[in-house]
Structure formats: C-alpha cells, structure tokens
Amino acid sequence: MNWEIAKGEWKQFKGKLQAQWGKLTDDQLDVIAGRRTELLGQLQKAYGVSLDEAEKQIKDFESRYN
Numbered sequence: 001m002n003w004e005i006a007k008g009e010w011k012q013f014k015g016k017l018q019a020q021w022g023k024l025t026d027d028q029l030d031v032i033a034g035r036r037t038e039l040l041g042q043l044q045k046a047y048g049v050s051l052d053e054a055e056k057q058i059k060d061f062e063s064r065y066n
Helices: 003-008 010-020 026-032 036-047 051-064
Strands: none
Touching: 003 010, 010 026, 026 036, 036 051
C-alpha cells in the first residue's frame, strides 16, 4: 500500500479507515491525513493498544489494499 497515494486521495481513503476502525472520529482522521505514523498514534489512543499491536493492525489493513 502506498501512503503517498492515500494522502492524495484522502477523502475516499478515510471511508476505508472508518470501516476498519470505527472508533476513529472525523477529527482524528483529519489529523491523520494520510500519515501512517499519525494513524499509529491515533489507534493507540482510541483503542488503548500497544505500538506493536497498532503496527500489526495497520500491516493487516495494508495487505488487504495492496
């Protein structure tokens, strides 16, 4: 998955993230704005998971959209 493309198509991509991680608010998704590291932090905050777990979830997500 190419995060540079995600940044360029952020409005469409946000829906995929919200479908996967429903606890992420529109405000959080606006902060993420296509940046993978921001997504890591927001997942940790919203779901109370470790960095390793957030990384695993993102990798699983990326593999579906590759």
